[in-house]
Amino acid sequence: MPKAGFRLLLLALAASLPGCANLTAVTSGMPAQQVHARLGTPETVRKNADGSEVWEYPGGPLGRQTYMVTLGSDRTVREAHQVLSEEYFSRVHAGMSRDEVRRLLGKPGEIIVCGARDEEGWASRYQQQNPMFFNVLFDRAAGTVRTTQRLEEILYMDHDC
Secondary structure, eight states: OOHHHHHHHHHHHHHHSOOSOOGGGOOTTOBHHHHHHHHOSOSEEEEOTTSOEEEEEEOOTTOSOEEEEEEOTTSBEEEEEEOSSHHHHTTOOTTOBHHHHHHHHOSOSEEEEEGGGTEEEEEEEEESSSEEEEEEEEETTTTEEEEEEEEOOSSOSOTTO
């Protein structure tokens, strides 16, 4: 099956599946055990110097939400956010490292390497009025953001760099 046809099939399948996580099920002060019971095992757990943790729940390669749940050192919820949004995209700027972007936006839906331009692109699908893609383009050698772009197209990054 051609790549574009396969991608359309995956998009159709993803649209038919219910979301795995529900941020409304998480409230401030909720114990970590209840978060785990309601949202499942996080994709990534980041431990901070102050004893807090951030639990990441990405919506998968075709998902439109990524949740970040911050637990205090007392193992209760301090805050929870859906980070695939304009509020968080606007914080990404030239010069940021891959780690800084990953901590802000979570796991990208797809990573494309463009050897000809010495670029690595991270694409995240999100929902506005229509399905959109937020792309972060990194300088591969420096490991830092060159630019970002928002696209409404299904073929959101040039795979043939």
